Amino acid sequence: MTTLNSINTDVLIIGAGPTGLTLANLLGQAGVDTLIIDRKPGTVTEPRAVSIDDESLRTMQAIGLHQAVLRDVVPGYGVHYFTRPGGRCFGKVEPTGKLYGFPKRNAFRQPLLEGTLKAGLERFASLTARFNHVLLEFSQDHQGVRALIRDAEGQILEVNAAYLVACDGGRSTVRKQLGIEMVGSSFSSRWLVVDTDRDDDPFWQTRVYCDARRPVVEVPGPHHTRRFEFLLKPDETDEQVLSETRLRELLRPFRGNAPVSIVRKTVYTFHARVAERWRVDRVFLAGDAAHLTPPYAGQGMNSGVRDAHNLGWKLIGVLKGKMAESALRSYESERRDHAWALIKLALNLGMVMAPATVLRARLISTAFALVGLLPPLRDYFLQMRFKPKPRFTKGLVLTEGEAGKLSCGQMFPQPMLTDSHGHEHLLDEAIGAGFALIQYGDPTRQRLDELQHGLWSHLDAKRILILPEHVKSMPSIPGCTVLQDRAGLLKGMLGDSSKFLLLRPDRYVAAIFDKAGETSAAESLQALLGIVSARNHATEHHASLSLTP
Numbered sequence: 001m002t003t004l005n006s007i008n009t010d011v012l013i014i015g016a017g018p019t020g021l022t023l024a025n026l027l028g029q030a031g032v033d034t035l036i037i038d039r040k041p042g043t044v045t046e047p048r049a050v051s052i053d054d055e056s057l058r059t060m061q062a063i064g065l066h067q068a069v070l071r072d073v074v075p076g077y078g079v080h081y082f083t084r085p086g087g088r089c090f091g092k093v094e095p096t097g098k099l100y101g102f103p104k105r106n107a108f109r110q111p112l113l114e115g116t117l118k119a120g121l122e123r124f125a126s127l128t129a130r131f132n133h134v135l136l137e138f139s140q141d142h143q144g145v146r147a148l149i150r151d152a153e154g155q156i157l158e159v160n161a162a163y164l165v166a167c168d169g170g171r172s173t174v175r176k177q178l179g180i181e182m183v184g185s186s187f188s189s190r191w192l193v194v195d196t197d198r199d200d201d202p203f204w205q206t207r208v209y210c211d212a213r214r215p216v217v218e219v220p221g222p223h224h225t226r227r228f229e230f231l232l233k234p235d236e237t238d239e240q241v242l243s244e245t246r247l248r249e250l251l252r253p254f255r256g257n258a259p260v261s262i263v264r265k266t267v268y269t270f271h272a273r274v275a276e277r278w279r280v281d282r283v284f285l286a287g288d289a290a291h292l293t294p295p296y297a298g299q300g301m302n303s304g305v306r307d308a309h310n311l312g313w314k315l316i317g318v319l320k321g322k323m324a325e326s327a328l329r330s331y332e333s334e335r336r337d338h339a340w341a342l343i344k345l346a347l348n349l350g351m352v353m354a355p356a357t358v359l360r361a362r363l364i365s366t367a368f369a370l371v372g373l374l375p376p377l378r379d380y381f382l383q384m385r386f387k388p389k390p391r392f393t394k395g396l397v398l399t400e401g402e403a404g405k406l407s408c409g410q411m412f413p414q415p416m417l418t419d420s421h422g423h424e425h426l427l428d429e430a431i432g433a434g435f436a437l438i439q440y441g442d443p444t445r446q447r448l449d450e451l452q453h454g455l456w457s458h459l460d461a462k463r464i465l466i467l468p469e470h471v472k473s474m475p476s477i478p479g480c481t482v483l484q485d486r487a488g489l490l491k492g493m494l495g496d497s498s499k500f501l502l503l504r505p506d507r508y509v510a511a512i513f514d515k516a517g518e519t520s521a522a523e524s525l526q527a528l529l530g531i532v533s534a535r536n537h538a539t540e541h542h543a544s545l546s547l548t549p
């Protein structure tokens with residue numbers, strides 16, 4: 001084995017699936033030196049994720065790719081539950097509203113998304129992407145990580161990086177080399193997954209056939225595509241179910257004898273597990289390398305995109321000298337519980353979608369029928385309120401602070417806002433990629449431009465005043481962007497306290513405070529971010545901040 005080349009980089013990402021590609025776009029956008037590698041010649045070609053949520057689309061927006069991604073997305077679809085093919089519809093999930101700026105449930109195709117994310121990397125000079133490259137092994141010490149990578153010609157590349165992020169999927173080489181176990185549930189189920197195109201069925205909801213004899217999921221997609229997923233019986237082999245004849249038989253209850261154009265087919269075994277550790281010193285696990293989710297809630301990839309956004313801004317902060325390395329500890333503590341909550345949701349949905357017996361299937365459909373009679377319960381399901389909302393109670397957020405119904409640690413909503421020229425913008429367009437200080441309400445009660453602590457300029461926090469819908473004129477405030485929430489999305493949520501909120505780059509609320517609490521909030525945040533000292537702008541124009549080593 002000959003080592004031909006050696007590369008130094010800040011971050012080495014192993015795996016160019018949705019998690020790695022999202023992280024690479026975030027780091028590239030911030031100008032961080034990054035190398036992303038994948039053993040495959042290109043992005044995925046197998047049938048994989050078909051449902052992308054509002055939080056992931058918000059992350060696509062943060063990397064400037066939402067318009068491109070949305071070209072291959074059919075926004076806003078629900079789920080109809082049937083007793084069997086041709087049977088009775090006994091339950092519906094049809095979420096409306098765009099709390100985070102996008103519909104909650106959207107149809108897409110993973111190969112198309114990955115193609116867009118890969119093309120997005122070409123925008124960044126600090127980023128190198130290499131396919132046909134396999135990670136063989138790595139070692140680390142207190143200064144960095146050394147990885148050995150084999151290229152398509154069999155030559156060995158040595159990469160020295162400050163951090164390695166393993167986005168290398170469920171069979172993660174990195175996780176195995178670190179000796180990290182996957183823990184959780186013993187759940188495992190085999191599904192045949194078939195993608196078709198040229199589909200002219202106009203029905204625009206997911207259909208789930210909760211038939212104990214053969215649970216089937218049918219998911220419409222963009223560009224006249226459709227996904228069929230069949231739960232397999234233990235005695236059915238991959239070869240049997242992937243044969244042309246058997247595929248036609250399985251599709252017949254849904255498509256009759258009409259020709260079906262099959263574009264991809266495969267058999268998957270799904271698990272419900274989470275890695276017992278997500279970090280060992282300079283090496284992080286993200287995406288399927290850290291958690292394996294059954295597909296019932298359509299959340300495996302979405303959880304990986306959340307990991308990428310959470311870890312991405314923290315790595316950028318540390319590598320740019322804005323935060324101490326200790327801030328990286330929060331990655332696992334913030335992400336692990338939420339990822340597990342979504343795995344549990346998927347397991348619960350699985351009991352509905354794939355009931356173990358005919359009797360259980362009947363009990364479930366009867367229970368749903370009763371739920372439909374009670375409006376609050378019906379809305380709970382219809383609006384997908386059962387999906388665990390992201391909310392941090394530990395990590396890089398203050399534990400105290402509320403504005404109306406919103407608390408620290410929650411994701412901030414994304415309303416469509418109007419500027420002084422009457423143009424509309426989603427909130428995050430005004431924020432950009434970094435931190436933001438937001439005030440919603442009456443600017444005469446306390447002024448956003450009077451916040452003086454050095455931390456705000458150290459973090460390059462944009463200042464955004466959002467006026468409620470009833471305000472007639474839009475004031476001009478030095479150093480602040482002024483916008484108006486004419487649709488009133490924030491009104492019921494934030495009340496009229498006019499408090500200040502610090503939003504992190506991943507749009508979570510890190511702090512909520514008023515003018516009198518500014519110093520205390522800033523000092524608590526500094527401690528969390530590992531910043532030793534910050535002087536006040538009132539006494540010193542250039543804030544001086546030093547970081548722990």
Ligand SMILES: Cc1cc2nc3c(=O)[nH]c(=O)nc-3n(C[C@H](O)[C@H](O)[C@H](O)COP(=O)(O)OP(=O)(O)OC[C@H]3O[C@@H](n4cnc5c(N)ncnc54)[C@H](O)[C@@H]3O)c2cc1C
Nearest residue numbers: 015017018019039049050051135169287288298300301302
């Ligand atoms: C049938 C099906 C349906 C699904 N539906 C949904 C859904 O609707 N919504 C949803 O959110 N999720 C869904 N998922 C889950 C989703 O596809 C995965 O969670 C997602 O692909 C994980 O992304 P990742 O980037 O973490 O890992 P992966 O996509 O697995 O990517 C890992 C990459 O690492 C590379 N790699 C591995 N080892 C090495 C090495 N040593 N060197 C170099 N490269 C390496 C691999 O080649 C691969 O490209 C579904 C999955 C399946 C199978």
